[in-house]
């Protein structure tokens with residue numbers, strides 16, 4: 537009989553997400569459901585592709601619950617370490633309960649020589665933390681290699697991966713695990729991803745990435761590539777309501793990759809409402825009627841995300857509509873949140889402001905000033921337009937630019953400091 541390893545692969549548990557709110561237990565409940573299911577399926581091993589915790593300094597409540605979750609599970613006794621590369625020995629206690637191999641995610645990542653929570657758990661003997669390192673485990677008669685790189689700043693991901701240059705173990709089933717943006721999935725213009733699927737090294741039997749919160753499965757280098765996705769919805773996008781939450785379960789000897797759905801801690805519903813010349817009463821009426829279609833559950837109120845399209849009644853602006861009052865009013869029924877600001881009737885608004893300008897017979901200077909105010913507002917430049925306008929009106933373009941740059945310098949100082957510590961981090965990673 538061929539013994540094969542049964543491995544559950546999950547990601548992005550985000551324990552501590554929405555702490556101090558009604559949703560704070562959701563991440564824990566989802567993680568417990570997932571681990572229980574993985575144990576029930578006789579998993580020899582659980583691999584976590586990052587973001588076990590939602591923050592860099594998770595509260596002890598979440599540490600203790602997670603450590604209890606994995607160490608009290610009824611795990612396999614049929615597993616031992618064969619060898620490691622790029623790291624030290626593995627403590628024996630890791631194999632009490634269900635063995636867990638994890639990389640740290642972006643939410644756990646810390647700077648310089650600080651220890652992150654996943655490394656700390658490894659020190660305490662609760663799991664195996666991989667970062668630019670590999671472990672080969674013997675599961676029964678089967679050898680399983682796991683090669684992991686924790687979340688690193690996006691702009692260094694390709695370089696760090698290249699330096700690490702992992703090699704699959706011979707005669708083993710090799711799993712490659714990262715926690716990064718991949719340009720095929722996420723494009724963030726502020727910090728564009730460095731890495732694409734084409735950059736992943738060849739020779740592995742299975743590729744895994746955390747970080748991306750919706751599940752997916754495709755091929756890389758002719759082998760399966762999986763994204764388990766988060767166990768709870770975090771950004772409340774439409775996609776979150778359409779893709780099931782859970783983890784992948786694989787058997788090494790078969791080409792068998794199954795997505796295992798977990799029981800969700802609460803329902804998540806994404807709804808659109810179409811507004812035509814609406815006022816607050818109209819919006820409330822629509823919300824009350826859409827709630828009628830959602831099953832009631834007083835213990836675990838559903839999460840309802842509402843996207844509004846269309847426009848408001850003439851003369852009304854989004855600040856005239858008190859959405860938080862509506863959220864509050866129905867708070868016993870559902871946890872409502874709105875996905876975007878209400879749209880004003882733009883043509884009407886513009887016409888009105890044009891008329892006002894004509895009526896008031898504003899001077900050219902005043903009109904210019906108004907435009908500048910608006911532009912600076914749109915750009916989020918928090919500086920008095922009056923000073924800038926004076927310079928511009930007198931043709932002192934350089935002086936105006938200097939003032940704006942000065943302001944920008946202060947705004948971005950903090951961001952730059954953060955970047956500097958990322959550079960220091962990089963030196964440490966790219967040993």
Ligand SMILES: [Mn+2]
Nearest residue numbers: 548587641747
């Ligand atoms: Mn995440």
